[in-house]
Amino acid sequence: xxxxxxxxxxxxxxxxxxxxxxxxxxxxxxxxxxxxxxxxxxxxxxxxxxxxxxxxxxxxxxxxxxxxxxxxxxxxxxxxxxxxxxxxxxxxxxxxxxxxxxxxxxxxxxxxxxxxxxxxxxxxxxxxxxxxxxxxxxxxxxxxxxxxxxxxxxxxxxxxxxxxxxxxxxxxxxxxxxxxxxxxxxxxxxxxxxxxxxxxxxxxxxxxxxxxxxxxxxxxxxxx
Numbered sequence: 001x002x003x004x005x006x007x008x009x010x011x012x013x014x015x016x017x018x019x020x021x022x023x024x025x026x027x028x029x030x031x032x033x034x035x036x037x038x039x040x041x042x043x044x045x046x047x048x049x050x051x052x053x054x055x056x057x058x059x060x061x062x063x064x065x066x067x068x069x070x071x072x073x074x075x076x077x078x079x080x081x082x083x084x085x086x087x088x089x090x091x092x093x094x095x096x097x098x099x100x101x102x103x104x105x106x107x108x109x110x111x112x113x114x115x116x117x118x119x120x121x122x123x124x125x126x127x128x129x130x131x132x133x134x135x136x137x138x139x140x141x142x143x144x145x146x147x148x149x150x151x152x153x154x155x156x157x158x159x160x161x162x163x164x165x166x167x168x169x170x171x172x173x174x175x176x177x178x179x180x181x182x183x184x185x186x187x188x189x190x191x192x193x194x195x196x197x198x199x200x201x202x203x204x205x206x207x208x209x210x211x212x213x214x215x216x217x218x219x220x221x222x223x224x
Contacts, residue, residue: 083152
């Protein structure tokens with residue numbers, strides 16, 4: 001499996017549970033939507049899957065590996081197999097579009113000629129060539145979103161997560177971004193997109209998981 005969540009629970013500083021007994025399996029090469037209202041736990045669940053947070057209870061397996069016994073280096077190695085697009089993009093404002101997209105490859109130690117090749121291809125794929133030398137503050141919302149997606153997929157990770165891709169753009173622009181993920185998914189990558197916009201998710205025929213008050217429900221018969 002790509003992801004297996006087993007009875008995951010999460011609580012912050014002794015407060016109410018954000019996630020309660022969450023169990024689900026994401027198959028390799030699957031494409032899923034994760035829906036739920038604001039505060040339902042979607043972002044927390046994505047953070048747990050990408051190893052940015054630890055659950056208070058339950059077990060997480062990524063790519064058939066139980067993360068419980070991994071040291072820092074082992075977790076870092078798994079994290080490199082995950083691409084994440086966040087709500088606020090988190091672009092480095094003092095780096096050009098090219099350097100923002102190249103960052104994961106440089107961290108991984110990829111040779112510069114390969115970096116140039118992959119980054120150029122990503123910028124062309126997402127219609128960002130004219131913005132290659134631009135800094136993020138000069139970009140529109142959809143351009144920033146495309147840069148964030150390019151950075152998330154340039155290293156060809158095995159799992160791609162996106163948090164509220166429709167949150168800062170209109171449905172037409174968000175649909176374009178989903179189509180990009182569908183093209184990546186067609187190459188065998190597992191995709192999970194979180195959104196509070198159920199009408200937006202309804203536009204695509206992908207299995208859906210639904211969070212309500214921290215509990216996971218299957219909202220689509222095709223979901224596991």
